[in-house]
Amino acid sequence: MPAVYSNVIDAICFCGIYVSTKVMFLNYCEAMKYIESFSKLGKSVRSLARFERIMDALGNPQKEMNFVHVAGTNGKGSTVRMIAAALTKAGYRTGEFTSPYIRVYNDRIRIDGVNISDEEIAEIVTQIRPIIDKLSTDCSQFEITTAIAFIYYKAKKCSIVVLETGLGGMLDCTNIIEKPRVSVITSISLDHTSILGDTTEKIAMHKAGIIKHNCPVVIAPSQSREVYAVVYRTAAQFESKLITPDTNRLKIQKCDYTGNSFIYRGLPYKTLMVGRHQIDNALTAVETLRALKKRGFVKIFYLHVYNGIEAAEVPSRCQIIRSDKPFVMIDGAHNPDGMKALADFIRTVPKSPKIMICGMMADKDWQTSVGYISRYIDRAVCLDGFAKNTVFAPKLAEMFSEGEVSNFRDAVSRAVTLAGTDGMVVIAGSLYLAAAIQTHGGLENITDR
Numbered sequence: 001m002p003a004v005y006s007n008v009i010d011a012i013c014f015c016g017i018y019v020s021t022k023v024m025f026l027n028y029c030e031a032m033k034y035i036e037s038f039s040k041l042g043k044s045v046r047s048l049a050r051f052e053r054i055m056d057a058l059g060n061p062q063k064e065m066n067f068v069h070v071a072g073t074n075g076k077g078s079t080v081r082m083i084a085a086a087l088t089k090a091g092y093r094t095g096e097f098t099s100p101y102i103r104v105y106n107d108r109i110r111i112d113g114v115n116i117s118d119e120e121i122a123e124i125v126t127q128i129r130p131i132i133d134k135l136s137t138d139c140s141q142f143e144i145t146t147a148i149a150f151i152y153y154k155a156k157k158c159s160i161v162v163l164e165t166g167l168g169g170m171l172d173c174t175n176i177i178e179k180p181r182v183s184v185i186t187s188i189s190l191d192h193t194s195i196l197g198d199t200t201e202k203i204a205m206h207k208a209g210i211i212k213h214n215c216p217v218v219i220a221p222s223q224s225r226e227v228y229a230v231v232y233r234t235a236a237q238f239e240s241k242l243i244t245p246d247t248n249r250l251k252i253q254k255c256d257y258t259g260n261s262f263i264y265r266g267l268p269y270k271t272l273m274v275g276r277h278q279i280d281n282a283l284t285a286v287e288t289l290r291a292l293k294k295r296g297f298v299k300i301f302y303l304h305v306y307n308g309i310e311a312a313e314v315p316s317r318c319q320i321i322r323s324d325k326p327f328v329m330i331d332g333a334h335n336p337d338g339m340k341a342l343a344d345f346i347r348t349v350p351k352s353p354k355i356m357i358c359g360m361m362a363d364k365d366w367q368t369s370v371g372y373i374s375r376y377i378d379r380a381v382c383l384d385g386f387a388k389n390t391v392f393a394p395k396l397a398e399m400f401s402e403g404e405v406s407n408f409r410d411a412v413s414r415a416v417t418l419a420g421t422d423g424m425v426v427i428a429g430s431l432y433l434a435a436a437i438q439t440h441g442g443l444e445n446i447t448d449r
Contacts, residue, residue, distance in 0.1 A: 386430075
């Protein structure tokens, strides 16, 4: 048995749960099949009790770690990546937990920018499977993934983990952590309304559920007054300092399809990730890192922050696949605010015609989302079937002035042909679409050489 996981077995036995040391180790495919045998959401919860029982049996590795806890509707992944990259550059062994994955499952669990290996996933799942089966057969894939991550980060002795919530915050299983070093609330808007509520105030209450007593909270700029009021009240209730980036001290120097550069608090920064919203994410990361430095992470200096923010890249977040002939980008925008941010960006790109490969999920507000971007699109190539519950492609095509339907295999080559050498192709509408296109959609044939 790998020495890395002996502490897990000790913890299981200490809690009085017998796990045979003769367990046959799973391979990666078997481990993934086990994880995928559970539903994505699991049985609905009204408390964290189910996940608490699981983590109690696993020895509560999360209780011995430092966390930055990040919740929000949009911008979580980019903000997490910026914070984690800066911490790594400052010399801290940094865990990074995100969702969903785009290329492979392992993307969700990283240390210093490197994915957990197939073998490590298989080994951990082998050990936790008896516990899961004994305690809770109605948990979610996300709960299992979070348990794997906590065990992995503890075993690898991470100095700090930048932890992204899955859905919401208050009842999200990541909220089992007791006292993060800093809590972070990124942009909040309407999404997952059937679960989190049909107003931004209700959604903000769920997101603000990650705020803990006497732990500083950083909130992203450009929030609605309603959202800010909810977070302000919650922070006050828990006697937690609320930190908001001071946009009066922001001077944007460049914001176009080649990236962003700006001065904040008198210091210059750059982002490779494009779009005005990435400046807001960067400001949020800067303030989070400033708060961490004040709370004991004294090795963080300006150059670490600068280099981390500049180097941060997240697959399918305004990701440039090809810079010219034609310009090709892919983005995970899937709700109205995300699509509005994408629309604000692509209208500034001096390329014509603008061709969109679009596919969306029926449980999102796809009509409003398409309404934001359709006016900037010359022709849309619409897809369905890349995931469960997608919008019927002919119905989606009707939302564009010029829309057509394509099968998945031919969509990229069709869009590139329509764009020609002077145009641009934007692939957006769902993170599931982004994942499908990234993994087997033919993008490898058109990347920059």
